[in-house]
Amino acid sequence: MHRRVRAALTTAAAAVTLAGCSLAGGGSGETASEPTSPSGATGEPGGTVLLATHESFHLPKKLVKAFEAETGYTLEVRAAGDAGTLATKLSLTADNPIADAAFGIDNTFASRPLGEGAFADVTPATQPPAEYALPDGGDQLVPVDSASVCVNVDTAWFDAEGLEPPQTLEDLADAQYRDLFVTPGASTSSPGMAFFLATVAAFGDDWESYWTDLLGNGAKVVDGWEDAYYGDFTAGSDTGTRPIVVSYDSSPAFTVSGGKSTTAALLDTCFRQVEYAGVLAGADNPDGAAALVDWLLSDEVQSALPEAMYVFPVMPGATIPDDWATYAEQPGDPFTVDPAEIAANREQWLTEWTDVISR
Known part of the structure; x- marks a missing residue:
């Protein structure tokens, strides 16, 4: 598959x-x-x-x-x-x-x-x-x-482990999901940038604190979407060890087996592109x-x-x-950030984000 x-x-x-x-x-x-x-x-x-x-x-x-x-x-x-x-x-x-x-x-x-x-x-x-x-x-x-960039989960992995998957951005920093999340970087990846903007929309000026908590909970940052999905995500790689990944709302339509998808997009985490x-x-x-x-x-x-x-x-x-x-359900109320705000703050945000992940 x-x-x-x-x-x-x-x-x-x-x-x-x-x-x-x-x-x-x-x-x-x-x-x-x-x-x-x-x-x-x-x-x-x-x-x-x-x-x-x-x-x-x-x-x-x-x-x-x-x-x-x-x-x-x-x-x-x-x-x-x-x-x-x-x-x-x-x-x-x-x-x-x-x-x-x-x-x-x-x-x-x-x-x-x-x-x-x-x-x-x-x-x-x-x-x-x-x-x-x-x-x-x-x-x-x-x-x-x-398309909306959303956190995706390997539902088959969570079922096998008897663990309820996360639902929100806040959940990703919860200790029960330590070392389970991988995301492409905001400075090196379009979906990585979209996920970062979702955190800006959700937490405002506190986004830096959120990322500090996220990284403190073992979140892994890689260069690109393919590195995350096919390298670390358990549903994308036989050697993957992380069942939570940043991907798209359409991704579950491509992991269908036996009449059901083995992954799901968390629709409360999405940023529309x-x-x-x-x-x-x-x-x-x-x-x-x-x-x-x-x-x-x-x-x-x-x-x-x-x-x-x-x-x-x-x-x-x-x-x-x-x-x-x-299988490709779209979010009803995805996060958004005004393009003018992105233009005004992108470089500063990325500099600060790079500082946070480098600590």
Whole structure:
């Protein structure tokens, strides 16, 4: 089961590995609908549209071919590390964009490239629900998908040990869960940063005291999500020793065995992430970039997102896999931090957080 789950989850990360290579991937894809006019398009379609994105971007090859056939554009993907690395690169190249469009900037990193003027205005042909829009920059970054970073537990491990799993952030610092929790770091991982922001939202200025207690209870901090999930988490590795991990609300849908999931997301610990797409200011092919944004909001792409990238679509009417309705429950009231507050405090918070975990 562990090998099957790991293979499914790592397909997305392996799909795009070299900057400038065309998308390739599996999946049966869907038959795309008739083409629509790209938002803001002014000329005849054609040429290459360059997409800067994170390393986990992946969509079925059939969908990519349909986009190219319908619009006349050739899609070229340039992967740039994780969401944080992507945001940094876009910010540093705002005056000389590395692509025509970008996808994968989330609400924890959006303020920096927006502040540097990296994006141009864009009006998609179909508007996503307002609940996903950024309070600042909503005319430049268009929501495409959402997922919540949540603490996950290995329910099979807890059942075998006869121990009730934790439910809240406060529980993680309880002595009965000593040495059982692992999280990716806030400075090295997007989900790690999201978990850190959940603690800021929950504890305010007392977040440092909470982290001191958490670490004092044996919490382990590793570089990345894969290190945590496949290295230390008992449900992700046969050699893992920690049954509590920071992952996603969708993760339990990929640990189903015998008609039930062997893991669960703790819905009172979640921080919602929304991923956005936009047209880069000064793009060589702004029309192609606008067409690409529209394509990412199409029914075909939105319905492919859960199985291709393990995230929830934002557009109403998109198809969700049956297993997700049962095993990928979304939090009703996830933690949030205003993007402007994140922008104003990120560097100081990370400096202080690094000091806490280094003590």
